[in-house]
Amino acid sequence: MTANLIQIGNSWGIRIPKKIVEQFELKTISLEILQDGIFLRPIKPNDISGWDTPELRKAARKEKQEAFEGIDLNDKEWRW
Structure with missing residues (x-):
């Protein structure tokens, strides 16, 4: 399938046929952006693939560390 670029203000875009929009x-x-082209992927409303970012991982580590502050894990009364 081919598509022509169209000017939209100062940007450029492509028209995606209605059947494809509905199908996906x-x-x-x-x-x-790939080395030899552009890859378009639909994002579903419940798609969580973008949730795994370095910033979010760093925040999760910090929250985990803060959760154990003030707890003596060597305390003999501590039970898992």
Whole structure:
């Protein structure tokens, strides 16, 4: 399939046929720049693939450390 670029203000875009939009339930897409092209992927409303980011991992580690502050894990009364 081919598509022509169209000017939209100062940007450029492509028209995606209605049947494709409906088939993949497109509302939002992820645009990935590859070495030899561009890859478009639909993002579903419940898609959590973008949740795993370095910033979120760092925040989770910090929360985990803070959760154990003030707890003596060597306390003999401590039970798992």
